[in-house]
Amino acid sequence: MEGRPGSAGWAPKPSISYSSMRLYDQCPRAWLMRYGPECLPLNMRAAARVEGRLSPTAALAGSVVDKVITDALYCWHRGGERPRNLFPNARRCLRETLCFSREWAAAVRAGCTLPRGPFQPVESEFYGDGWTDNRKAEILGIIELCLQNLQQGGVLETIQECARDTWRLPPRKACPWFWWGTSPVYAKWDFATSSAVQTIVYDWKTGKPNDNAISQLHLYAAYAMITWNARREDIRLVPVWLRSGAAEPHLVSRTVMEALGLMVVERHQMIVETLEATRKRDALELFPMVQDPSACRGCTFRSCLEFGRSPEGRPACRIRPVHEFHGKRS
């Protein structure tokens, strides 16, 4: 497998990650709005930059769980206690995330400097979708279940058995990346341990089990092989399905790894060439909207529906006009 470690700081653009490849496959227009807003027509750029910062409401429970677990592991690594009851921290994290999101949304509307914080603003607070008590209770229920399962499952015991100097916590400020062939690839693993004899890469999952998780973990295995010099046969990949507590280790499959390597190179090449073509052709034509309007339901780029049109020339669906939410637009 050819590659080399990335330098400190950010990867050269355009880079790729597992989630960005999936986004491109789901909707090229959404990819452009998130990763290449400078190629959009002038009147779309400001809204795309704002909306590109938003986190989908559906991902709220997952991002709270991720943050609380990572904070607890950092604390444990520094000599603190093994995580016990993380739910109070999660409640606080949820409250702070929503509070930050409201402040952030107000700053966008007022055209003020945007507040900085360790959170990503949540879509629902920006668009004013409103919360029902049931929805809040549902999110808290998922968070509580996931954290309970983490504490009662065997993953923390396995981690505890590994020497602290083998722990690999994801960097807080930058996102780790590496060169896979000639493609710069981001690989933000959740937690890992790596020694001369074994590397275990964990991924906290709050959703339902799916095959993408294994494929995504193979990308982290590629990072471990290239950056930590881990041997393929010494790596174990562990998707931790927090809703059920299942955490089955997987070997690294040579076939999956080769297919993923090809996919990375092809997608990256395609994106480089398509971005290059925007110098001469309309970027909206080169990065079309998704064909199936029902796919737009979970998308945070609502301005797309105001500016763009569905393939039939009609807006893909009716939502509140975006100018009600955004401040100034270029």
Ligand code: SF4
């Ligand atoms: S609203 Fe629909 S077409 Fe527009 S970026 Fe989102 S998914 Fe793509």
